[in-house]
Amino acid sequence: MEDRDWRIIQKLYSEKNITKAAQALYMSQPALTSRLKHIEREFDVCIVHRSTKGIKFTPEGEYLVKKAEEVLDKLNHIKNEVQYLMEENAGTLEIGASNYLTMYILPRLLEVFKQKYPAIKYSVLTTWSKNVFSLIYNEKIQVGFTSIDYGGSKHKLLLYEEPIYMVYRDEFAIENLPSLPRIEYESDYLLKSQLDKWWRENFKEPPQVSMHVSNLENCKRMVIHGLGYAPLPARIIKDYSDVHKLQLKNPDGEPITRKTWMLYNDLVKEMPIVKLFVDFVKEYKFNEYM
Helix, strand or coil: CCHHHHHHHHHHHHHCCHHHHHHHCCCCHHHHHHHHHHHHHHHCCCCEEEECCEEEECHHHHHHHHHHHHHHHHHHHHHHHHHHHHHHCCEEEEEEECHHHHHHCHHHHHHHHHHHCCCEEEEEEECCHHHHHHHHHCCCCCEEEECCCCCCCCEEEEEEEEEEEEEECCCCCHHHHHHCEEEEECCCHHHHHHHHHHHHHHCCCCCEEEEEECCHHHHHHHHHCCCCEEEEEHHHHCCCCCCEEEECECCCCCECEEEEEEEECHHHHCCHHHHHHHHHHHHCCHHHHC
8 A cells, every 4th residue: 555545545534525535636537547446456455435425434344444544644743753753853863883982982982972962862872893894794783983994995095093002000111021920812813913913033942821801991991900911002091100111012012002993884975863973083182181
């Protein structure tokens, strides 16, 4: 059933005449009659009885008249809601982000955005950075945030970089690291490769890994409690003054950093709230909260 079919039933009931109903609907009489037969075949019932005095609705037809009113009211309600979403910058943003960014960046970012656009809702998927690229490509999410550039994204923007530090509760020097207990955490392959490369450039022996944890937050907590050292990004330790940290640099003296990227697809051109959010993120001052 198309919405015009429900309008035909409704208009036939009010006019009680096929010719008048056709004129009111800007249809020819044969076209309306053909459509009425189609409706009757679809429901396998007789909707009206025809006579020289007009038409009379059957009980089944009167039931469909009642339903036509409900369906058309619902359709108008949906159209009004869609119009409201466009006018009020409302709807649901579908966002994907790495675990680290979901925990340390997104909450404040979405809080500030929601203050400007309170009608917008959010669906946030937390996963590995490499999966965010796939989700963007397959249009499963509208905007993604990652700590690694795996390439292949049509639209991406580097938002900021933060230095990586070796962090330990006790005072230490870089040359002490091979003899100290290290805490390892699960991370994206490319980031781990970058840190492994730094280690090989500075030491011949492997690190003494004393503990494996599932994520960066757990690793930070273990470091704070003096159970070992670990490479941690600046943002995660900015509020802790009782730990010691040494910034990692490559052989040329350039700081090793953790980058944060925003990814988005062509939906930004079609959905106003996605464009609003992308433009907002582009102007957001990330370093103010580092």
